[in-house]
Every structure is written in structure tokens, then in C-alpha cells.
Amino acid sequence: MVDPGWRRIGPDPAIRAWADSARAAALRSLATSDEAWRCGGTWFVGVDALPNTQDGAIQGAAFPWGALPLRPEPLHRAQLSVIRPGYPRPSPDETPAAFAFRRDRDAAHLDGLLPIGPDKRRMVKEPHAWILGLPLNRATASPLTVWEGSHEILRAALLKALAPHPPDRWGDIDITQAYQQARREAFVRCRRLELAAGPGEATLLHRLTLHGVAAWKPGDAAPPEGRMIAYLRPELPSVEAWLKRP
Structure with a gap:
């Protein structure tokens, strides 16, 4: 069976308990944060916005390692991504x-490619081990989207682009052209899926999977605070591991 580059997990009571506790913390974060909403006021990016500890626990709820096909490891504070009706709207910070x-x-x-320098050339600066999304409320709006199998297209393209360089310099090499071409290829060859999920479920992505967020459509629904998902992306020690590890 071909690896699609994503997996939905649950529902599971341990994941639900964590999500319920994280939701309460998320609402407090939204109420007290001075972070500006992007995309015309429709997207709260919320990097490091949740107060989980390194073992993933939040507000007394243990992180549900036992329900996930992952080995426990130290975690950063989770991102809190919130989408509101109308996403996306034009904003001054986007062409x-x-x-x-x-x-x-x-x-x-x-994920992991950052725009570097005045020309915003893409380089691998944050080589994540995996991407885990944990919905904090039930919504039909703006789900996570993935292109199935895109991780192998991107892996091959980036390995080819970086092969002439020593692995210890891979994080400093401009891969913009190879990345954009591989992304165009994925749009043609890979099936786009919308991965809606609710509290008690988790969505695990291969770190090289092309993904995004669908626009809010007429008829979409979410609680008053908007669609909330917590994301965790622990980092690997090297770009070489990011590209070569299964």
C-alpha cells in the first residue's frame, strides 16, 4: 500500500480529554493575546500560544501519547490556529x-521552509519530525487540506537540489526553485483531500506532506470563537534526517 502521507487517529477518550483542557486554555489565550489577526482579521496564527509543558500536558490533562503512533519526546508550546468566517480576506501584508x-x-x-533575505528565498530552517493537528472544537469550516503522496515528490526534488552540497550546509541552500516546481507537480499528480476532524481525533502528517487550509465556504459552521486546532511540530537535529528518515 502506498503511504498517503497522512493519518487520522481516533476518536479516543485520552485525545478528547486533552482537547477539552486545551480548548479552555485556548479561549483564555484568545481573550488575552495582543497578537494581530492576519488575512483581514480571519486567521489567528498563535505560535507557542498554548501553555502545555514539555511532556505535552496542559491544564492537568496528560498528553495522549498512548493513543498516538509516536514515541514520547520533549514538545514545544503548541500553536493555536484559529480561523473565522470569511477566511481568507485580503490584507496589506500579502501581495x-x-x-x-x-x-x-x-x-x-x-512546513520548515522559511523565507530568508530581502528576496525571501526558501531554506530549510526548521526540520520537523512530524506534524500533529488536534482539533479543539467541532467545526465544518476551513479544514486542513493535504495532497496525498506529495511527500515523496517533495523528498525526491529537494534531495536532488541539495545533493551537490555537503549535508551539514543543507539548511543554508536556496531551494526555492526546486520546491516550487515540486509543488506544481504535486498539484497535478496528487489528490487533494479536506481532512475535517473534531475533538477526540488527531491528524498526523508526514513532515514532507504538502498541506494547507481550505477557504471558508458558504454554509460552513464553527463555534463563536472560530475553528480552533492545536499543532505540534517537534524538530529533528538535521536537515539530512528531515529528508532521509522514513
Whole structure:
């Protein structure tokens, strides 16, 4: 069986207990944060916004390692991603082309690539081990989207682009062209899926899977605070491990 690059887990009571506790913390974070909402006031990025400890526990709820196909490891504070009705709207910090890509292609991206320098050239600066999404409330709006099998397309393209360079320098090499070409190839070859999930479930992505967020559609629904998902992405020690590890 071909690895699709994603997996839905649950529902599981341990995941639900963590999500319920995290939701209460998330609502407090939204009420007290001075972080500006992006995309015309429709997206709260919320990096490191949740107060979980390194073992993943939050507000007395243990992290549900036993329900996940993952080995326990130290975790960063989780991102809190919140989407409100109308996502995405134009904003001054996005070019018209970038906004159109967000609206029409879900802002499809590979985590760990950062825009470096005045020309915003893409380099691998955050080589994550995996990407775990934990929904904190029930919503039908703006689900996570993935392109099945895209991780192998991206792996092959980036390995080819980096092969001429020593592995210890891979994080400093401009891979913009190879990345953009591989992303275009994934749009053609891979099936796009919307991965809606609710509290008690988790969505685990291969670290190289192309993914994004669907636009809020007419008829979509979410609680008053918007669609809330917690994300965890612990880092690997090297870009070489990021590309070569299964």
C-alpha cells in the first residue's frame, strides 16, 4: 500500500480529554493575546500560544501519547490556529498573487521552509519530525487540506537540489526553485483531500506532506470563537534526517 502521507487517529477518550483542557486554555489565550489577526482579521496564527509543558500536558490533562503512533519526546508550546468566517480576506501584508494562492490553492506549503533575505528565498530552517493537528472544537469550516503522496515528490526534488552540497550546509541552500516546481507537480499528480476532524481525533502528517487550509465556504459552521486546532511540530537535529528518515 502506498503511504498517503497522512493519518487520522481516533476518536479516543485520552485525545478528547486533552482537547477539552486545551480548548479552555485556548479561549483564555484568545481573550488575552495582543497578537494581530492576519488575512483581514480571519486567521489567528498563535505560535507557542498554548501553555502545555514539555511532556505535552496542559491544564492537568496528560498528553495522549498512548493513543498516538509516536514515541514520547520533549514538545514545544503548541500553536493555536484559529480561523473565522470569511477566511481568507485580503490584507496589506500579502501581495495580490499571494492572496490568490491562499484563496485558490489553500496557501499550500511545506512546513520548515522559511523565507530568508530581502528576496525571501526558501531554506530549510526548521526540520520537523512530524506534524500533529488536534482539533479543539467541532467545526465544518476551513479544514486542513493535504495532497496525498506529495511527500515523496517533495523528498525526491529537494534531495536532488541539495545533493551537490555537503549535508551539514543543507539548511543554508536556496531551494526555492526546486520546491516550487515540486509543488506544481504535486498539484497535478496528487489528490487533494479536506481532512475535517473534531475533538477526540488527531491528524498526523508526514513532515514532507504538502498541506494547507481550505477557504471558508458558504454554509460552513464553527463555534463563536472560530475553528480552533492545536499543532505540534517537534524538530529533528538535521536537515539530512528531515529528508532521509522514513
